[in-house]
Amino acid sequence: MEKFDVVIIGSGPGGYVAAIRSGQLGLKTALVEKCKELGGTCLNVGCIPSKALLTSSDHLMFAKKEAAKHGIVIDGARADLTKMQERKNKVVKTFNSGVRSLMKTNKVTVIEGLGTISDGFRRPRHNQRAGKSFDQIVQRRDTRDRDEKHRHSHGECAGGIAVREI
Numbered sequence: 001m002e003k004f005d006v007v008i009i010g011s012g013p014g015g016y017v018a019a020i021r022s023g024q025l026g027l028k029t030a031l032v033e034k035c036k037e038l039g040g041t042c043l044n045v046g047c048i049p050s051k052a053l054l055t056s057s058d059h060l061m062f063a064k065k066e067a068a069k070h071g072i073v074i075d076g077a078r079a080d081l082t083k084m085q086e087r088k089n090k091v092v093k094t095f096n097s098g099v100r101s102l103m104k105t106n107k108v109t110v111i112e113g114l115g116t117i118s119d120g121f122r123r124p125r126h127n128q129r130a131g132k133s134f135d136q137i138v139q140r141r142d143t144r145d146r147d148e149k150h151r152h153s154h155g156e157c158a159g160g161i162a163v164r165e166i
């Protein structure tokens, strides 16, 4: 069974940034993602696609309402929703492959599958579906937990991420 120093469940902004840092620190790192594409909510259905579509609507509003004030005549400006979606999908894909190549650069092994933490926190973790086991986990923490006491009892914290040895 392949062993890792650190395993991170979830490839959203919390997960992939932690994976990059862990790789940079020289730890043998795995990133487990249940979805086909990396990047989580932000890249796939949240921040990135919504801003891509907002940019398109912004351009349309300029063409319809503002351009004439600048002496620019744009007749018949209208939305082509299929094209807008295509552009948005292209933006998302670019970011998806960006994250994937960052994983490669930082020697992070990407595992597609559902990550589970078995047997509480005291024994090595097993991802039975992928046949992997782990000695460390990275867990997203609520920012309110980031006090000295927490740091002391849970290991080193950075930006809401705690890494602890078990």
Ligand SMILES: Cc1cc2nc3c(=O)[nH]c(=O)nc-3n(C[C@H](O)[C@H](O)[C@H](O)COP(=O)(O)OP(=O)(O)OC[C@H]3O[C@@H](n4cnc5c(N)ncnc54)[C@H](O)[C@@H]3O)c2cc1C
Pocket: 009, 010, 011, 012, 013, 014, 015, 032, 033, 034, 035, 039, 040, 041, 042, 043, 045, 046, 047, 048, 050, 113, 114, 115, 116, 140
């Ligand atoms: C429409 C929309 C617009 C947004 N716009 C902005 C914005 O402009 N700016 C901003 O800062 N934030 C924005 N957000 C919020 C932002 O998307 C989230 O704050 C951010 O994605 C949280 O990152 P995360 O890594 O914690 O979780 P997520 O991005 O949700 O990633 C979690 C990942 O873990 C995976 N996962 C979960 N459980 C498992 C498991 N057991 N095994 C394997 N994989 C698992 C999921 O598939 C997912 O890929 C927006 C959100 C939405 C919905």
